[in-house]
Amino acid sequence: MANPTPADIENLIELFNRSDWDEMHLKTDALEIFLSNDPNARRPSAQVVVAAPSAVAPAAVGAAPAASAAAPAAAAHSAEVSIPAGMVAVRAPNLGTFYRAPKPGAPAYVEVGQAIEADTEVCLIEVMKLFTPVKAGVKGTVRQIVVNDGTMVEYEQVLVIIEPAA
Amino acid sequence: MTIKRTLVANRGEIAVRVIRAAHALGIEAVQVVSAADRDSEAARMADQVVVIGPAPSKQSYLNAGLIVHAAKQTGCDALHPGYGFLSERAELANLCAENGITFVGPAAETIGALGDKLRSRAIAAEAGVPLVPGTDKIASITAAHKAAEKLGYPVLMKASAGGGGRGMFVARNADAITASFDAASTEAEEAFGDGTLYMETYVENARHVEVQAVGDGKGRVVHFGERDCSVQRRYQKVIEEAPCALMPAKLRGELHESAVKLLSSMKYLNAGTVEFLYDVDRQAIYFIEVNTRIQVEHPVSEQVTGFDLVQTQFRIAGGEAALPRQDQIKVGRHAIECRINAEDAARNFMPSPGRITRWSPPRGAGIRVDSHCHDGYLVPPYYDSMIAKLIVTADDRPACVERLQRALANFEVEGLTTNIPLLRYIVAQNDFAQNRFHTKWLEQSVLPAFQQDHV
Known part of the structure; x- marks a missing residue:
């Protein structure tokens, strides 16, 4: 070589x-x-x-499409979620709609403060009626749920912040 | 304009081109990108950007579900597919229809029917469009002689049970048939278990010509003249021009008429291109296929007709304006396009992605450059290697070739290897300037000499 x-x-x-x-x-x-x-x-x-690559403020994209029309491209990338030191982010595996619960009316997968295992499912991403559960990937405690239920998330957007178990 | 906001389901120069056309019509553009294209020119220009997946196309630009989901969630009422990727998949057009989004292109059924080679040939035959002449099964040497007399030499014998060159030979006279017929039949028998042969006209001196057309979906179709795309490598177009200066007016009329007949027979909607083989020795045209999308080489037709074809696509899709009348579309002047690729022609066309340290395209009268590149742009390794299209226009072909030579001489790119040296070499050839070439010319005559000079 x-x-x-x-x-x-x-x-x-x-x-x-x-x-x-x-x-x-x-x-x-x-x-x-x-x-x-x-x-x-x-x-x-x-x-x-x-920098958290594509963390997007949910409101800028999913919440009110008609109202966000004039938002310049830069706006989609400006509102990055900062990950506190020592915390781990669970990111979207692809674009889709974020759901906190397996179905409407059901209890949320996880709540802030809840202890979880690496294989605990923390949310659901839906694309064209195809639902993919997202796992925590790390054992620890849920510290923040960043995205509002039912909003569109982009690839690699931060969904949940976890404090890993020591 | 009834379309308010369009999703741009593509990348690179065509995404930039589509956004420009949308903005010119007051349509907002939502650009979907892969993670590798977050900072692309199209992303900078769009009104909104949505990152749909990681760099590999399969998980981003080739995933129709992700793209239509993004279109719905961002409130788009239309989707432009560009070329390549999902542009000719009926699946994307179908998903758009199911979700109430206007697909800027033909109906899904049209895409499906014309995407199938045999069905599209049947549709062409039905519409009275000429196909490569051929025969049914031929049982004997005597029968082959008779058939060849009727078709005219040279002829191509083919095995009816298969391809791959087995049982295939070119005959320029009756003796050649006598010499090779039995051996070819035996070869076909051994390869496919069936020794049956049939015959087609062999086109030795072929040009690739194609007609740009637009239909209103109700049976009215207009054309924007033809393009000659005969400088090719491995069936990939390298240089395209409009019009086909070689073609006599009478044959050109038949060419346009054939394309319009075919598309109007299927009530074709939006832009499409009908491709033909032009047999220069026999002065005949034969149908190849229909491309149901805007094509890479559409700018040369825009240059010689003065119509913006991508804007026309949006207008037709929006149901806004009627098609122009045929007599409003006049072909004047001559235009030639070169595809600038990040690849090393001296090393077997190895792709050469990387960061562009200097981007200095030519400027001036009659020069148009369609590109998404700029100083410092990183050409990612995941996609097509095309980085720009250089389109040159002048009053006639000789003036256009001269202008093209100067433009290529002034096209400077640093940081990665491009095919610009090869393009300069091609357009400097006497045969190119004299318009004496065919679809195998680049591979057979130009590349061997170029590669010898540039190792």
């Missing part, structure tokens, strides 16, 4: 795309490659700015 060919680099990108890694950083004498699934990511040597 001292003198990688374009094919080598293409293979690396291909491998990276097939992997479940978030980032890959490779440095040789000849080159330095930094691959990341986060389009906002910068090379490790650069100033790292941690």
Whole structure:
């Protein structure tokens, strides 16, 4: 790999795309490659700015479509949810409508303050009547439910904030 | 305009193009993007942006459910599919219809019918549009000789049970049939368990021509002239122009008439393109297929007719205005488009995504650049490698070729490898300037020489 060919680099990108890694950083004498699934990511040597990528204020998008018409594009990205230090965010796996309960009138999956396991379902995302439960992914305590019931969420939008168990 | 807000279900230069057309008509644009396109030009221009999924197309731009969900939730009353991705999937048009969203394109049934090769050929035949002439089964060498006399040499013998070149040969005279018939039949027998052969006209000197048309969904169809897209590599168009300067007026009239007949027979709605093979030696045209979307190369037709085709698409979809009359659409001047791709032609067209450190397209009279790129833009590795379209217009083809040569010489991109050196090489060829080429010309005559010079 001292003198990688374009094919080598293409293979690396291909491998990276097939992997479940978030980032890959490779440095040789000849080159330095930094691959990341986060389009906002910068090379490790650069100033790292941690931003919740697509956290959107729900009202800006889902609540009142007619009223939000004139909202400039930037507005969709400006209202980012800050994740307090030591907390973990549960993010939307894709665009959809966020529901706190498995069906209307049923108790919510989780409430603030509730202790949960990593495989506890915390909410539901619906796309075209296809319902996908979202798991916490980490054992801990629910600290905040960020999105209002029944609103549209975007890919990677912060849904729930969890304080991991020590 | 009855359409108030449209979803733009595409990315790259066509998303930018669609947003511009929407805004010109006072329509708001909601742009869906993958995570990789959050900072794209289209996202910057749109009135609202919705991130629908991660970078891979399957989880974003190819997921009709996500896209229509976003359209509904943002209050869109229309959806423009662009080209590629879901633009020719009946599924997307159907989902739009089910959810009360106007699909800016043909009806779902039209997309389905024309997307099926055999059905579209049957529809063309029914409408009286010429197909490549061929025969039924041919049982013997004598029968083959007779059939070839009738079709005219050269002819192509094919196995009726399969493809892939098995049992296939080109014959330029009767002796060639005598020499190869039995062997081809045996080969077909071994490959497919059926040695039956049939015959088609072989088009040696082929041009790819296509007619841009728009229909009102009630049977009225107008055309915007033809395009010649014969500079191709692996059936991918590289350079397209309008009009097809080579074609005599009488044949051009037949070409336009065939396209209009076909589309009006199905009460075609919105923009579509009917593709033909132009057999230059026989001076004949044969139907290939219909593309039920706006095409990459639509700008050359816009340049020579003065009509904005994407705005026309919105107007038709909105049921607002009637189609223009055919006699209001006049073709004047000449336009040529080059597709600028982030790929390395000297290394077998390896895609070359990366960050553009300098973006300096040519400017000036008769030069149009449709692109989503700018200084510092990161061309993501997940999608098509096209980064721009350079469209040049002049009074006639010779002047247009000259202007194109100068424009390409002034097109500077740094940070990644593009096909601009190849495009410069192609348009510098005498055969290109003299309009002497066919659909295999680039691959057979130009690329070998280019690759020898650029390793």
